[in-house]
Amino acid sequence: MSSLALACTCGAVRGTLRHAVPAQVNRVVCYCDDCQTFAAALGRADVLDGFGGTDIVQVYPCNLTITEGQEHVALLRLSPKGLLRFHTACCQAPLANTVPSARAPFLGLNRKLFGADADAAFGPPIGGVQAKFAHGRPPGASDTLSAGVMARTAWFLGRGALFGRHAPSPVRDAAGAPIVQARVLSREERDAARPASG
Numbered sequence: 001m002s003s004l005a006l007a008c009t010c011g012a013v014r015g016t017l018r019h020a021v022p023a024q025v026n027r028v029v030c031y032c033d034d035c036q037t038f039a040a041a042l043g044r045a046d047v048l049d050g051f052g053g054t055d056i057v058q059v060y061p062c063n064l065t066i067t068e069g070q071e072h073v074a075l076l077r078l079s080p081k082g083l084l085r086f087h088t089a090c091c092q093a094p095l096a097n098t099v100p101s102a103r104a105p106f107l108g109l110n111r112k113l114f115g116a117d118a119d120a121a122f123g124p125p126i127g128g129v130q131a132k133f134a135h136g137r138p139p140g141a142s143d144t145l146s147a148g149v150m151a152r153t154a155w156f157l158g159r160g161a162l163f164g165r166h167a168p169s170p171v172r173d174a175a176g177a178p179i180v181q182a183r184v185l186s187r188e189e190r191d192a193a194r195p196a197s198g
């Protein structure tokens, strides 16, 4: 069983990912405007790549433990029905994205939480998606979603659901509710953080 350590930018929040192997992760670079808006809202454009992409490693919640700094975990939503976007309050590092349903068998972690050893453990991203929102033309990325990324993601989520890997989750309580209250951006805040060009 191979485990990887992760930490926020300042090091106050630390965790461990178990089963850090390609078969138990789904790594995709997302260029969508919402991920760019999230980074901007945190004041952390530095977590994006040169094309505005976010390198996301989807993991099964049951594989992830937060070992230090739980009190720094915060939650942002870009709109009342938006994704749950967990981040740290200590250094505004993106932490984990997921959908509201407590049965969602994934947390999308920012690659930058991990050290240099993560690329060998996870393998490269399986693709880039939503490149229509990218700045420039990221090589090999799809404007929307590619069939290959959709199929691999469906396989990953299907196995997570089959084996009940949605829980326990380090960002939900025993009833499945987020461990912190979400702050929802106002329309004005969201518009101010939107990427300038699509």
Ligand SMILES: [Zn+2]
Binding pocket: 008, 009, 010, 011, 012, 013, 088, 089, 090, 091, 092, 093
């Ligand atoms: Zn921090």
Ligand SMILES: [Zn+2]
Binding pocket: 030, 031, 032, 033, 034, 035, 036, 130
């Ligand atoms: Zn995105």
